[in-house]
Amino acid sequence: MSEKTLKGRCIVEGETEGEAIVTKDPISFMGTVNPKTGVIIERKHEIEGSCLKGKILVFPHSKGSTGGSYMLYDAVKNCVGPVGIINRAAESVVTIGAIVAELPMVDQVDISQIKTGDYVYLNATEGVVRVVSK
Amino acid sequence: MRLSDEEQRMLDGVYGEMTRKNMKVLVTLGKIFGAERMIKINNVHTPGVSYRVTGDAGLNYVKEASQSVKFKIPATLNTIGIDYENWENVGFPAEFSNKQMELCECYKKMGAITTNTCTPYFVGSVPSFGEHIAWGESSAIVFANSVLGARTNREGGPTALAAAITGRVPEYGLHLDENRKGTHLIRVEKQPETDKDYAVLGYFAGLLVGQDIPVFEGIKSRPSIENLKALGAALASSGAAALFHMIGITPEASRKSDVVRSNVDAVMFGQDEHDRVCEKFYLTGAIDFVVLGCPHTSIIEIRDIAKMIAGKKIKTGLWVCASRQVKSLADTMGYSKMITDAGGEIICDTCPVLCATLTERKYQTVATNSGKMAHYAPGLWNMQPLLLDTSDCIKSAVSGEWRG
Numbered sequence: 001m002s003e004k005t006l007k008g009r010c011i012v013e014g015e016t017e018g019e020a021i022v023t024k025d026p027i028s029f030m031g032t033v034n035p036k037t038g039v040i041i042e043r044k045h046e047i048e049g050s051c052l053k054g055k056i057l058v059f060p061h062s063k064g065s066t067g068g069s070y071m072l073y074d075a076v077k078n079c080v081g082p083v084g085i086i087n088r089a090a091e092s093v094v095t096i097g098a099i100v101a102e103l104p105m106v107d108q109v110d111i112s113q114i115k116t117g118d119y120v121y122l123n124a125t126e127g128v129v130r131v132v133s134k
Numbered sequence: 135m136r137l138s139d140e141e142q143r144m145l146d147g148v149y150g151e152m153t154r155k156n157m158k159v160l161v162t163l164g165k166i167f168g169a170e171r172m173i174k175i176n177n178v179h180t181p182g183v184s185y186r187v188t189g190d191a192g193l194n195y196v197k198e199a200s201q202s203v204k205f206k207i208p209a210t211l212n213t214i215g216i217d218y219e220n221w222e223n224v225g226f227p228a229e230f231s232n233k234q235m236e237l238c239e240c241y242k243k244m245g246a247i248t249t250n251t252c253t254p255y256f257v258g259s260v261p262s263f264g265e266h267i268a269w270g271e272s273s274a275i276v277f278a279n280s281v282l283g284a285r286t287n288r289e290g291g292p293t294a295l296a297a298a299i300t301g302r303v304p305e306y307g308l309h310l311d312e313n314r315k316g317t318h319l320i321r322v323e324k325q326p327e328t329d330k331d332y333a334v335l336g337y338f339a340g341l342l343v344g345q346d347i348p349v350f351e352g353i354k355s356r357p358s359i360e361n362l363k364a365l366g367a368a369l370a371s372s373g374a375a376a377l378f379h380m381i382g383i384t385p386e387a388s389r390k391s392d393v394v395r396s397n398v399d400a401v402m403f404g405q406d407e408h409d410r411v412c413e414k415f416y417l418t419g420a421i422d423f424v425v426l427g428c429p430h431t432s433i434i435e436i437r438d439i440a441k442m443i444a445g446k447k448i449k450t451g452l453w454v455c456a457s458r459q460v461k462s463l464a465d466t467m468g469y470s471k472m473i474t475d476a477g478g479e480i481i482c483d484t485c486p487v488l489c490a491t492l493t494e495r496k497y498q499t500v501a502t503n504s505g506k507m508a509h510y511a512p513g514l515w516n517m518q519p520l521l522l523d524t525s526d527c528i529k530s531a532v533s534g535e536w537r538g
Contacts (some may be wrong), residue, residue, distance in 0.1 A: 063374040
C-alpha cells in the first residue's frame with residue numbers, strides 16, 4: 001500500500017471515490033462507450049472491453065462526436081457510467097456532459113501518476129485526488 | 135464573469151426557471167474555461183438530436199425544456215436516428231422511431247428548424263466570416279471554423295440548447311483571436327486528390343494534434359468544398375480538433391505567418407504516413423455494405439455518384455446519405471432515380487453513425503469514402519471498414535467484393 005495526493009482544477013464540484021480505470025487514449029462517449037452497458041466498444045482502444053460502471057475514469061481528454069455530452073449523461077442516468085472523471089486537459093464535450101450529469105470532475109492532473117486498479121478518493125470541489133495503490 | 139443586466143436577469147430567474155437553469159450551464163462552462171463575458175449570437179446548430187445519442191436521459195432533458203421555453207434565436211437540428219418520412223421502409227424499429235419523433239417534436243415546439251443534417255451549410259445556414267455561433271456536430275464545427283471562418287467551440291447538446299434558449303455563449307476558446315493560431319505544422323508531401331485522400335490526411339492530423347489546431351502546408355491544387363468537408367470530418371473523429379488552417383486556401387491563412395509561429399517544427403505527411411492510415415481501414419474479400427454521404431452529400435457529390443452508378447446493378451447494400459433538401463433537388467434532377475434504379479437507397483435525416491440500428495442487416499464489411507464512417511463502424515456496428523475513393527466504392531458495390 002502506498003498513498004499519494006495529486007492536485008488538479010475543479011471542473012464539476014462534488015466528492016466521490018472508487019477504483020481507477022486509466023487510459024492514455026482520448027475518449028468519445030459517442031463511439032467509445034456503450035451508454036446502456038458502460039462498456040468500452042471502440043476497437044483497439046487501450047481499455048476496449050472494460051466497464052466504466054462505478055469507476056473513476058482517468059483519461060487525457062475527450063474527442064470525437066459532440067453527441068458525447070448526452071451519451072455521458074445517459075450512461076450516468078442508466079447507472080453504468082463512471083462516478084468521477086479525471087482529465088489532463090478538459091475538453092468541452094465531456095465537460096458539458098459532466099455538468100448536466102452533476103458528475104464530479106477535475107482536470108490539470110498528472111494522470112501518469114494513477115494506475116488502473118488504484119483506489120481514488122476524489123474531492124473535485126477542492127481539486128484534490130488521493131490515490132491509494134495496492 | 136461580467137454579465138450584462140439582461141444576462142443577470144436570466145440567471146436570476148426573471149424569465150423563468152428553465153432560462154435560469156440554462157444560463158447557469160453557460161456560466162458554469164464559462165467560469166471553467168476562463169470566459170470574462172458572454173457573447174450575443176444568432177446561429178445555433180444543435181447536436182444530440184438522435185435518440186440513440188440522447189437516450190431517455192437526454193430526451194427527458196429536452197422535453198422538460200420544451201414544456202416552458204422557446205428558442206430566442208434560430209437553431210438548426212443535426213442528424214437524427216431515423217429517416218423521418220421513410221423509417222418503416224428502411225426498417226427502423228417502431229419503438230425507437232416513436233421516441234425519435236417525440237424528441238424532434240420537442241425541438242420543433244421550441245422553434246428549431248428541422249434540417250436534420252450534419253451539413254447545415256448545404257441547406258442555407260451559412261455563418262459569415264468572423265461570426266460567433268454555437269454549433270455542435272464535430273464535422274460541421276470544423277467546417278464552420280476552418281472553411282467559413284466563423285467562430286464556435288465544440289458545443290455539446292446541452293450547451294447548444296442553452297445557447298438557443300438564451301442567445302448567448304461564453305467567450306472562450308475559439309471565439310478569441312489568440313486561440314485560433316495553429317499549434318502543429320503538417321508539411322503535405324503526398325498530394326491529396328480524392329475525398330478519400332483528404333479523409334486520410336484529416337485522420338492522420340487528428341491523431342497528431344488531439345484537441346489542438348493543425349496547419350497544412352504544401353497542398354498544391356485547390357481542394358473542393360467536399361474535399362474540405364471530408365478532411366474535417368476525419369480530423370474530428372480521430373481527435374477533438376475544431377479548427378484547421380490550410381495555407382493559401384482557408385480564409386484565416388492567407389500567409390503562413392498569419393497562423394503559425396516561425397519556429398514550429400513541421401511534421402511530414404508523405405506516402406508512408408498516408409499508407410499507415412489506410413492500413414487501419416483495409417480488407418479484401420466480400421463487401422456487404424457501401425456508405426457514401428458521411429457527412430451528408432452535397433448536390434455535386436450526389437450528381438457524381440448518380441453518373442458513376444447509372445445503368446449498373448449493385449450486389450451490396452448502398453446508402454447515399456443526404457439532407458432532405460439536397461435529396462429534393464436530386465429528385466428534380468433525376469439523380470435519385472439513377473441511384474435507386476441501380477439498387478441503392480437514398481437515406482435522409484439520418485446516417486449510419488447516428489441511426490437507430492443496423493445490426494439486423496447483418497453486414498460484416500463496409501466500404502466507404504468517409505474517414506468518419508470508417509472510424510465509427512467497427513465499434514458501433516461490428517463492421518470491418520474499407521476506406522476507398524468514391525469510384526472504387528461504386529465498383530465494390532457493383533462487384534460485391536474488393537480484390538485490391
